[in-house]
Amino acid sequence: MEIVSDFQPGQIVYLEHGDRRLYAEVIQVVLSRQSCWVRPLLLVVYSWEPPLTRDLRAASDLLWPLNLFQPALDTEIISILSEVLAKEAKLGIDTITKQQLNQFIYQVWHAYKKDNGPT
Secondary structure (H helix, E strand, O other): OOOOOOOOOOOEEEEEEOOEEEEEEEEEEEHHHOEEEEEEEEEEEOOOOOOEEEEOOOOOOEEEEHHHOEEOOHHHHHHHHHHHHOOOOOOOOOHHHHHHHHHHHHHHHHHHHHHHOOO
């Protein structure tokens, strides 16, 4: 089944798992591989009040299955982005943030494989 995407370079999308969302900027949609190349921006934990936000602008890009992404609405992300993007990006990503990103990616991938594995 081929997926058609309306995602455009520069658009903000997200991956969601549990109470967390990974917001990322679309770099390129790779329809031949049914994938989306994205640049991580933020990991937000919504179970905290206020939500816990981790800056991921120094993290590595991801190539991820296209059907897992959702478009981010301006109204939900603009205040978070403006707050984080106003700060200067770090040269690197701290160890705790890297671990949280890796754990999130691991959990999303295993949930995806469980739902799309052999029946």
